[in-house]
Amino acid sequence: MKNFPLLMSLVCLMTLLPARADVPPKKITLSDFPAAAVDEVVVPVPSEIFAVLDKLGNPNWKSQLRDGKARTPEDRARTALLLGNIIAEGFVAVEAEDAERVKEIGRQVLTLADAINVRKSVIARCKSITDKADSRDWKGVRAEFDGALQDVRAAMDELNDRDLSQLVSLGGWLRGTEVLTSIVQSSFSKDGAELLHQPELVNYFDRCIGSMSPRLRKNPLVSHIRDTLRKIGPVVSESGPSITLENVKFIHSLTSEVNQQIVLGSEGN
């Protein structure tokens, strides 16, 4: 018992000390992480990019809207790409505050979702898009388009259509990048161009295609998109966040061309 005072002092000291402090190191070596400890890139939702664009000024969104209505393709890969593309177009229509176009895009989303068996997942979203466009609740419509993209992908994952689900994301990214490059080049700023600094995301999409089924990888459109990504990758990697106007134009020409093929199919060649 002669150690009792010492023991009590230790107990008191331990009570007073804070729990193991969580002090993160100022620097870590990412290459030390085993491959299994670093996982796939979190793909941003379109409204994350549009939130920044909102702060950069007030571009002419109406001029970015695409004319016409795309026909539903028979090819499921192109349908998935087109679905992502059309959802991204929905964001442009929201920015342009074009209620009729927003509603038309909502209907197209439903038709395309139907073609790849995920209609049920977006019925409520599409109705909400129409209702919110009627009441000009643009923030609400934007949230519904974000939700539609995520719901469609979730439904495809449930159907074990992970490849098609990735193509939906890719289709959205390609149309978003086309619009972004168009806006940035029309009123060039370093901050605007920096939004294109997405090297890991470009590599990620390339890897996604690489891990798809051989049938999909050999799909001429998918294969063409992979070639396009491999041209964009070095441009957004090597220049770091400082992307030149020339490179913005280059990325725009690549994405415009590939999006035309997504919308028109072989007619787009």
Next chain:
Amino acid sequence: MTTPMSIPFMPLQLRRLIAAGTVLLAVGMAPFLHATVDDSVSFAYEAALPYYKQGFTIRKDAWGGDLGLHDRKAVSAQLFKGNTYWFLMATEVKGATLSVHIYDDKGNLVEAESWQKGRFAGARVNPKATGTYFAIVQILKSPEDRTTWALVYGYK
């Protein structure tokens, strides 16, 4: 030990996990279900609630899995300069503590602030440049061999 509900790191769809949990229960594996990721997702959304009220848009997707004590995992994310992001992490394991911190692609700690409170942790970043960032998640303390965790993020 890996629990029957242990899943590799992947985007989570809550409904699917609930469905998977139901199936496991149905086949009599309930005694082994120490922790489920979907519960951790619920806690992560709970941690995100105050930020939602501050105007942050919280993504519907969540990321998660399970980790051993002191194991770390890097979740890479494309972040955009001009937005502010909050990453919120949680576990459903009672008595566990965890952390989340944000690093840039050069491995520099870039978060503007972070906090850690029991089963919840959060970190805020205002990216100085658009690019790839890493949310490093870690289990600091846990009564379990493997601790389920979930991460969500919001932006404005």
